[in-house]
Amino acid sequence: MSAPQSLPERLPAIALDGVSRTYASGTDVVHALAEVDLYVARGEALAVTGPSGSGKTTLLNLVSGLDRPTDGTINVLGTHVDGAAERELAEFRAHHLGLVFQDPHLLSGLTALENLVAARLPWGRWRELQVEARALLVELGLGDRLDAPPSRLSGGERQRVGLARALMGSPELLLADEPTGNLDAATTEGLIAVLEAVRRDHDLTIVLATHDPAVAAFADRVVHLAGGRIDGEQRLDRAGPLETRALE
Ligand SMILES: Nc1ncnc2c1ncn2[C@@H]1O[C@H](COP(=O)(O)OP(=O)(O)OP(=O)(O)O)[C@@H](O)[C@H]1O
Ligand SMILES: [Mg+2]
Structure with missing residues (x-):
């Protein structure tokens, strides 16, 4: 008889069960998310x-634990994110999650390399972080931009620095919120190519808005979300007719 698979391996990376998030807005209630089940x-x-x-x-x-659901449960990589204490969540994010945003908000007084190191200082030593940061920036095609401050980087380069920063600490899950929102089509294509390579080489689970x-x-x-609800879950065939779907 083969050994049973270990439980964590069989769990999905993310499980949302009946998750709602409402905001009170004056006398109104905004249903930012309503009864979402997602695996x-x-x-x-x-x-x-x-x-x-x-x-x-x-x-x-909600997945990163930066916000809490009004209802439902959220399990991410085996952690009950909705029930965890703030301190636990900060540790969880630092060791397992990489976050990428529309604007990477790099620190202007630091170089690209220093931006990566500074973000991880609470969790590592300068020298080791520097080695890790350098390797990631080289991997993402920024080997000749290590010492450049953000003001001397293009938008696409800044976003790649943001992605490299998110990969510090070898996260298993990458969450990206409109990572190409400020980029033109050609630069977007470049960033997606980098993301594809990174996904393959770092064994990542990715959720990208x-x-x-x-x-x-x-x-x-x-x-597809509409009014806080999932509009139907579907596989995307790369070769398929994307235009038939109502994507914005
Ligand atoms: N802190 C808040 N207080 C009140 N309402 C909020 C708050 N945050 C979000 N909302 C509302 O929740 C709904 C969902 O917002 P959310 O930011 O998740 O949308 P989104 O899909 O990310 O939009 P965008 O594409 O513009 O980034 C919106 O109606 C928004 O106004
Ligand atoms: Mg948004």
Whole structure:
């Protein structure tokens, strides 16, 4: 008889069960997310699309534990994110999650390399972090930009520095919120190519929110949010007719 698979391996990377997030807005209640069930397998790349205000950022913030659900349970990499204490969540994010945003908000007084090191200083030693940061920047094609301050980097380069920073500490899960939102089409294509390489080489699970069908096409699967609800879950065939789907 073969040995049973260890439980953590069989768990999905992300499991949302009946997750809602409401905000009180004056006398109104805003349903940012409503009764969302969502499972993301380990190693999967999922794109979350939907119009502005449909709940994409809310979903990512709940998965990372930056926000708490009003209802439902959230399990990420075996951690009950919705029930964890703030301190535990900070540790969890630092060791398991990489976060990428539309604007990487790099520190202007530091070089690209220093930006990566500074972000990880609470969790490592300068010298070792420097080695890790250098290797990541080289891997992402920024080997000749290590000492450049953000003001001397292009938008695409800054976003790659942001991605490299998110990969410090070898996270298993990368959450990206409109990572190409400020980039033109050609630069977006470059960043997606880098993401594809990074996904392969770092064995990552990825959840990426985007308005851009070209970016969503990078994923194995797309879920579309509308009014805080998942509009139907479907596989995305890369060769398939993306334009038939109502993507923004
Ligand atoms: N802190 C908050 N207080 C009140 N309402 C909020 C808050 N954060 C989000 N909302 C509301 O929740 C809904 C979902 O917002 P969310 O930011 O998740 O949308 P989104 O899909 O990320 O939009 P975008 O594409 O513009 O980034 C919106 O109606 C928004 O106004
Ligand atoms: Mg958003």
